[in-house]
Amino acid sequence: MGLKDDMGTIWVLFRKHWKQFLAIHLAASLLVFAVLGPLLSLVVGWAVLASGDAALTDQDILFYFLSPRGFLLLLFAAALAITVAVFESAANLVAGYRARQSESVGLWRLGRFMLMRLQDLFQLSLRMLLKLVLLTAPFMAVAGFIFFRYLTEFDINYYLQERPPEFWTAGALIVVILLLMAVLLFRMLSGWVLALPLLLLGQGKPGEVLGLSQQLVAGHRRQLMLLLAVWVLVFAGLSALVSAVLDLGAWAAMAMAGSSLERLAWFMGGVVAVWSLLNFFVSLLAGVTLMLGILLLYERLAQDLPAQASRQLALLDAQHDWQVPGRWVLLGLVTLIVVAAFVFLQQFKQLKPEQVPEVMAHRGASWDAPENTLAAIRTAIEQGADWVEIDVQETAEGNVVVMHDRDLMKVAGSPLTAFDAPLVELQAVDIGSWKDPKFSAERVPLFADVLALAKDRIKVNIELKYYGRETRLEERVAALVEQAGMEDQVVIMSLSLPGVRKMQQLRPSWPTGLLASVSLGDLTRLEVDFFAVNARFANRRFVTLAQERERSVLTWTVNDFALMSAMISKGVDGIITDRPGLAKEVIRQHKTLDPYERFLVQLASKFGSRFNIEQ
Template identity: 40%
Template sequence: MGLHAVLPAYRRALSDVLLFTALHLSVRLAVSVLMLPLAGVILGLALRWSGDPALTDQDIAGFVLSPLGALGALAVAGVLIVAAVLDLALMTAALRQPVTGLRPTLATVWRLVLPRLGAVFGVALRLVLRVALLALPFLALGAAVAVLTLRAHDINYYLTYWPPEFLLAAGAIGTLVLIMAGLLVCRLSGWALALHLRLIDGVPARDCFAQSEAHLGARRGAVIRRILGWLALRLALAAGVAALIGVFGSGAQALALPSLTGVVLAALLTLALWSLANAVLAAVSNGALAVLLDDLHRSVAPKVLAPQQDSAPGGAALVLTGLAIAAGVAGLGAVTVLGDLAGRLAAPQAVEVIAHRGAAAARPENTLAAVEKALEDHADWVEIDVQEIADGTVIVTHDSDFMKQAGVPLKVWNAMPEDLAQIDIGSWFDPAYAEARVPTLRDVLEVAKGRGQVLIELKYYGHDERLEERVAQIVEETGMADDVMIMSLKRAGVAKMRALRPDWPMGILAARAIGDLSALDAEFLAVNTGQVSGHLLRRAHAAGKQVYVWTVDDPRAMSRMISMGVDGLITNKPALARQVMKERAALSLAERILLWLSDRLRLESFDLVAEPSEA
């Protein structure tokens, strides 16, 4: 696997571990302080020109496929690739320079590479385009396979039960992915010297890929073997570091017991050592890759990396000052974030419990039994999904058909009340609920009236007629207008409801999003756990919006979300959420910090609650 070349490369990188670690950390500073914000600015400008402050889910794909969105995505991808290869570029420059001390060499290397960042960006843009052009046919074929084989039923049925057609589609798509990956590896191995040819030899960006392929020729196989060997060793070292840190962390916590403060300090020390070890490992691994590629380049096109007007007086001091300023900005940001986190950990948090599809972990989802259980568990809100059937009745169901819950392929928009009376939607969960039937929105509201509040998600599968109008009418007829909120993945649906009932609380549901969600016309945002960040929470709260997070069923994750400052937990386990909130309120600050660390570090030694069987 090319280990005969890989091991010397790692040894060479290890011999300059201080320099490579300093370069790696300086790159992380530049990326966090300059490049990621630059990518955000580019994306924000593209969205502003499109007339939309933020995009969610399917709208993102539509935007990226538009001319303006494609240009914005290309620019952002180029910046991110430059950020990704900046380590490699700096380390390559370091390999071409005599080491005269850590600070002088660090400054010299940055001064060599900075004037060439535009050249690196040009290579990055062309790389994105080449990879996209190669991948698009396979992605289109994969989409066609999915549409042709998985269009009969709702996707949740396929994901839950894995029927034969799903396995067939997965196999076909997997084969396409493997073929695409093989072609990408083949082409990327031929382009392995493109960056060096542009950075060192000054080859025009439009020619560096072709020249790289010409230089390497039949040596692509050797390149692939070396890269695979480098990657295998990188993964092995990462596993070893993780194991050692895990042993250290467990031992340190054991020695610190029974002092809770000592355990917290041990966990913090473990986190610090893990961060440092990962930084050093990344630096050494990236340095080894730089050595491998630099040796390859020297063998086909030996050339010295010449400075581009690098001898200006004070240039080194300017570079070091810039890095110091970046470090200061990053440090200030870290202190601000940690201070904000400490404040949130210490402060009591009032968080609403929102029962997802009722208490869906304890009862069949979106049934009256699940609604009853959610109310018994003292959920602040019962979240349900609503659609129209053929006669206009608004029912409570999530999928576009009844395959997942009952094995019935009937589409919701084709169903009649008499059809629904025959569909058992409870036995799939437990035979004890064989009598469960699809409830109407009116049924749920009447059960909840005087006992709780209802969060109604409008579901759209392209067959709605007057969903917003009918929902509003039913809510008012049942006297629940003051006890409901409306949300949807489809922003146009929320806008329609806003026009009908401007005073009702409305929310935007988002699995994925780009842009400024806080600028959307809504009283609250419902996002998945991967979307939650301190930045989003600060922007949303400053705009007077609440942030709910879904779907949170793990007690430590619940506590972490509370510590971050979310306003509501959308969970299948409302009883567990209530218990977590009660237990968390009784914890000391040290215990809350330890709980937060246990979730971040996946520690198993600290659990907030024992999960009740009926949660």
């Protein structure tokens, strides 16, 4: 049989048994949502709690999972995640096998069969994971060596911004290493495509099926590659089509609704319901057809193996298929439209225009002036920012300077570091001309000078920077703030949770916050006053939960109109931006939006700023 015949067979099987596959999809989704998903969350949460904290952020995640205990917990959690991910695919494979025999399988008996094989699936997932780790570890080690050999002499931000020759050399070498790794990974993963049918349909054991699958696939990779390529192209096209439906439907809904918010809610509810239904169907079709394609390949390549079906397949006999009447599908669609419209209306009612976030100038108004300079802070004051966010480091002489990177390479091309260079040498370097020659007089400012400029004019968000050689940074920062009489005009934050906790011990009444880009666990349970999180991860649920627990939420770095509007709609307490003037203007405009326009902002927030709300 050729590819065309296989595609025809797959389509006939899907069309004939689509109700059964739909039932499997719904039941598996419910099981993952109600049981397997929470179990995975519990394992991840337990792994995080084993670290001694309710949550881990950024580099702490890496350091913990590189420890022996953390690595073992990571393997266990990752294997469980793979098991959860393939559970529905495995069920579709078994149902497809029965369909090929012109027999249906009862949903309950299929579920019982799958749960009985759950341990085998987990063991298979764990073995796959270990083999992947063994394959990738040498390549990652070589890539890491190249990185440390070429890209650690200066601060990483210098390499990312200036891209000197060593950046391109290291980048090219790392790309070659990763491409080679990707080729071997793809070869290994593609060789495992028959592992599931060998495990579930035959009597293969988790320790045997990976090797046996590679033996069967060897010599037939071209056939496999063609099957996978066609599958990817078809469903990439369908996904793009579904995305276009949302775009066109949204604009049509806005055009038909006119100025009526209620009509807009109902029309958008219908559009989102249809879009969700199409996404659901494409997801169902993609998952089922891939498994059916693998099943046909298994039947063809494993036909010379001894015919020994799994004894547990007998559990699938003597059970009626679950029928899904068409009227229930129609009722489900109508219900989905009504619920979607209701949700849109409720979210509109929950919008609170009186909640206005404060604007924090990121390293000063660094869009218009060189970062962390007195000029940037003066510009932030002129643009009406509520706060200025600055970075502070400790020098070997015991001074505290305002400086982000560990050296001056990015802003001045100078290798001087805060801890190694005398203050007089640091302040001899021009750190403004890279932005504009008119800033040539700008120098690395003392923290005390920034406080003097900001006092009673703008509040200061102080980020403590740690590069491994600090001795009394927290004490010195606290003393300088008190000398300036600005205890009620500052907050302290850092990427380092130990640093935040040390400041809490020194000054328990001062507001302190944790800076985070990624996290594991329940971040909102950490004992801090606020979180400064990457705007990409500031979803409404996190913002609401944090505020319910009396933690404020700041988001960074928010520099465009649409994202600022989205953050306002999500109810964040502060926006950290390089463009405080623009942020103030966006907030002013947001206050004047009528309900219709504010509803569109909410939609933009939900759908990734698809709609040009700036208009």
